[in-house]
Amino acid sequence: MTAAGILSQFLQAGLALALAPLLVGWVAMCRAWLANRSAPPITLPYRTIRKLFAKDAVVAHNASPIFRLTPYVVFGAMVCSAAIIPSLATEVPFAAAADAIALVGLFALARVFIALAAMDIGTAFGSLGARREMFVGFLAEPALLMVLFTASLISGSTSLPSIVDTLAHRELAIYPSLAFSGVAFTMVSLAENARIPVDNPATHLELTMIHEAMLLEYSARHLALLEWASALKLLNYSCIGLALFFPFGIAGGDGDWGAIALAVPALVAKLGAGGFALALIETVSAKMRIFRAPAFLGPAFLLAVLAMLVHLLLGS
Amino acid sequence: MDFSGLGIPFAALPSPLDARRAPVGSGQLVPACRLAREQGARLAALWTSDERDRGAGFLLRVALADRDGYVVLEQSLPDLPDVRFADVSAVYPEANRMQRAAFDLVGVAFDADDQRPWTWMAAWPIDRYPLRRDFEASPAWQPGQEEYEFVRVDGEGVHEIPVGPVHAGIIEPGHFRFQIVGEKVLRLEERLSWVHKGVEKRFESMPITEGHRLAGRVSGDSTVAYAWAYAQALEAIAGEPPPPRAAWLRALALERERIANHLGDLGYLGNDGGFAFGLSQFSRLKESLLRTNASLFGHRLAMDYVVPGGVARDVDAATLRALDGECAALARELTTLRGIYDEHDGLQDRFRACGRATPELARALGLCGLAGRASGQAHDLRRDRPVAPYDTLDVRVAGRTDGDVAARVAVRFDEVAESLRLVREIAAALPDGGVRTALPEVPAYRTGLGGVEGWRGPVLVALDSGPGGTIRRCHPHDPSWANWPVLEHAVIGNIVPDFPLINKSFNLSYSGHDL
Numbered sequence: 001m002t003a004a005g006i007l008s009q010f011l012q013a014g015l016a017l018a019l020a021p022l023l024v025g026w027v028a029m030c031r032a033w034l035a036n037r038s039a040p041p042i043t044l045p046y047r048t049i050r051k052l053f054a055k056d057a058v059v060a061h062n063a064s065p066i067f068r069l070t071p072y073v074v075f076g077a078m079v080c081s082a083a084i085i086p087s088l089a090t091e092v093p094f095a096a097a098a099d100a101i102a103l104v105g106l107f108a109l110a111r112v113f114i115a116l117a118a119m120d121i122g123t124a125f126g127s128l129g130a131r132r133e134m135f136v137g138f139l140a141e142p143a144l145l146m147v148l149f150t151a152s153l154i155s156g157s158t159s160l161p162s163i164v165d166t167l168a169h170r171e172l173a174i175y176p177s178l179a180f181s182g183v184a185f186t187m188v189s190l191a192e193n194a195r196i197p198v199d200n201p202a203t204h205l206e207l208t209m210i211h212e213a214m215l216l217e218y219s220a221r222h223l224a225l226l227e228w229a230s231a232l233k234l235l236n237y238s239c240i241g242l243a244l245f246f247p248f249g250i251a252g253g254d255g256d257w258g259a260i261a262l263a264v265p266a267l268v269a270k271l272g273a274g275g276f277a278l279a280l281i282e283t284v285s286a287k288m289r290i291f292r293a294p295a296f297l298g299p300a301f302l303l304a305v306l307a308m309l310v311h312l313l314l315g316s
Numbered sequence: 317m318d319f320s321g322l323g324i325p326f327a328a329l330p331s332p333l334d335a336r337r338a339p340v341g342s343g344q345l346v347p348a349c350r351l352a353r354e355q356g357a358r359l360a361a362l363w364t365s366d367e368r369d370r371g372a373g374f375l376l377r378v379a380l381a382d383r384d385g386y387v388v389l390e391q392s393l394p395d396l397p398d399v400r401f402a403d404v405s406a407v408y409p410e411a412n413r414m415q416r417a418a419f420d421l422v423g424v425a426f427d428a429d430d431q432r433p434w435t436w437m438a439a440w441p442i443d444r445y446p447l448r449r450d451f452e453a454s455p456a457w458q459p460g461q462e463e464y465e466f467v468r469v470d471g472e473g474v475h476e477i478p479v480g481p482v483h484a485g486i487i488e489p490g491h492f493r494f495q496i497v498g499e500k501v502l503r504l505e506e507r508l509s510w511v512h513k514g515v516e517k518r519f520e521s522m523p524i525t526e527g528h529r530l531a532g533r534v535s536g537d538s539t540v541a542y543a544w545a546y547a548q549a550l551e552a553i554a555g556e557p558p559p560p561r562a563a564w565l566r567a568l569a570l571e572r573e574r575i576a577n578h579l580g581d582l583g584y585l586g587n588d589g590g591f592a593f594g595l596s597q598f599s600r601l602k603e604s605l606l607r608t609n610a611s612l613f614g615h616r617l618a619m620d621y622v623v624p625g626g627v628a629r630d631v632d633a634a635t636l637r638a639l640d641g642e643c644a645a646l647a648r649e650l651t652t653l654r655g656i657y658d659e660h661d662g663l664q665d666r667f668r669a670c671g672r673a674t675p676e677l678a679r680a681l682g683l684c685g686l687a688g689r690a691s692g693q694a695h696d697l698r699r700d701r702p703v704a705p706y707d708t709l710d711v712r713v714a715g716r717t718d719g720d721v722a723a724r725v726a727v728r729f730d731e732v733a734e735s736l737r738l739v740r741e742i743a744a745a746l747p748d749g750g751v752r753t754a755l756p757e758v759p760a761y762r763t764g765l766g767g768v769e770g771w772r773g774p775v776l777v778a779l780d781s782g783p784g785g786t787i788r789r790c791h792p793h794d795p796s797w798a799n800w801p802v803l804e805h806a807v808i809g810n811i812v813p814d815f816p817l818i819n820k821s822f823n824l825s826y827s828g829h830d831l
Contacts, residue, residue, distance in 0.1 A: 031592070034593070035592050035593050035595075035596040036596050036597070036600065037596050124475070124476070124477040124478065124479075125477075127475075128477065128812070196590045197590065197662060200590045202592065203590075204483075204484040204485035205484070205485065205588065205816040206479060206483070206484050207477075207479060207812050207813055207815050207816055208588075208813040208816055216484075283592070283593055284593075285590070285591075285662050286586075286589045286590045286591040286660060286662030286663040286665075286666060287589060287590025287591075287662075287666070288590075288662060288665065288666075289665070289666065289811065289813070289814065290499060290811065290813050291499070291811065292665070
């Protein structure tokens, strides 16, 4: 553990907290541009969060402690994930505490709490959203695990820093297994982050919502935390994807201050490109019927399995 | 229609729609309706009025339409306790809510099983009836809480989801009660009337020559259709048709209203399918059309453009000359956008086989207008009962038989294309002359019937004149009355998240229905 490692650790978590709303704002901006509309300011998510923190929270009379606890659990889970994903440097001291499987576990923890909270109040929309969220989750999680397993097999470890270290410092060549995993991971990320084609983050139609339906009963600081947590989740998924499939620019584990300084603009540039790609996918797709989700996430799982088989059989 | 077997005579009814009136005695109403239905007639409207001040008790009128025109059955009931009208919904199921609304407003019950209130929402005491002539509202009345009996579905895993009347988006209020198992809709029941504004009562305090302004606000998206239908009814009573140029300009405004609404709907249908690109493109086209409207008619929606005796002003000549180019450009863009919609797998997957109203269902429940034409009910007043200028324009009526969201989208595309053609023809062949004539004094105690094919469907206005240029009774009838119940059936078996898309594909009026 070096000083640079500690620094990059805190820099990474702090940067994730600060950048997450910007990423959401950037995607919204790109979507507006692609639809020929003038875009909302990129800082809108920050203003929304600030506005929500300044409001008085309204909580239903029959809310149990789970309902009040959930925003903190979800937000905490997302901050923890942000801390263990090697987005800037592969020397991440905290990452020793949790590997790739624990990361999926952290996401699952957040999902379970938010689904429980949604059902807690007993409104129809909350339960509907929770049910759909679990439906999407049980299809997406195995695929995500398979993607991470393939990456683990390549590096021989489930520790995220060693996976990224191996991937970042391998010879530049096309790895078919990574290509398959990359496609699978993109599909899982769309579903997990409530994006089109699985969910529509911009809709106001209660009956079609998945993620938003679970937040309907929240207000003020609770909602702010949950909004921030969703932004963090999007950033985390983006960072995992970038670390696994585009690990260029991530500093190594040798305490090189210069490399860490360079890793920040590299990450921002990659996130910018990723956000634009996300907006592009969302613009050209329509939202699919909820029961098409298996037809969308099933292939994601198959591709992830294929990636693993390719790796095992071809060793590439 | 031929009621000779029942011995019911016909009398003339002032209207440009080949309308006749047929007074029926007690016991004849349902047989007459049944006979009319066997002859292929559809229910067009049902309304009641209080005629006790003229010693005629309560009057029920049932407007039926077939290929010969309209027939308005009229039945009077004396003002006695416990008298009831016969149940028209036994023949025409869509009469159910019209009858309940009629009871809430006038206070004469129908002999039907379903006696739940429809328009009444505890805003006034349950034993007061606003459309009675001796009705006096009191500021002391406190709004109450009405308990509406929804039909519940029992069974393992069946849930009830109440939606609305307050929605997450800025849309009109309607309450939808779903009975679902999993995501599948077993039953949907609508509860409307949240925007009851007392429009029909308000008419009765207006001069008859001013009523077109209120008619034009019954449902803002159909302002031209309502104002024109009102003007038709009034002009029929007064016996003074509008000058030719005015009639053509009204048609110009009506077709542009149809284009604007269809463009908006096409955009929102894409958006509800998660395809925001469609919304921004169609909104752009609609906006430029509305701006042209503003310079043509002096109002983006042509509100108050149609007036009794003609239109409010002549159109701007320069804008009129530019219409041909505007329509051609719009038609080109539409062809491109239609290609994008048709070839988008994700969108077509959402549209096809979604919210199906089969032609059999549509015929049984009287689905009309745009939604009807998507379900094999090829009726269009512009072709079936053409008034000038439609008698010379030869309107091609769009039609599909699938009855799903895709069919309603296709009908909209077809109708926009046809309306663009009509706008170009109207602009090219617009006759010269004045645009407004003064109406002679309106005779008292006459009834006129006007009807216009609005973008949503046939808009009817039945107008009774009172003494001294007053309105005695005015019933504007929106096509949504017949189409709302069909939506309940079209949703059955679909999944819950498809409802907003299905609802949007019908895009029915709340305001025009709740009155």
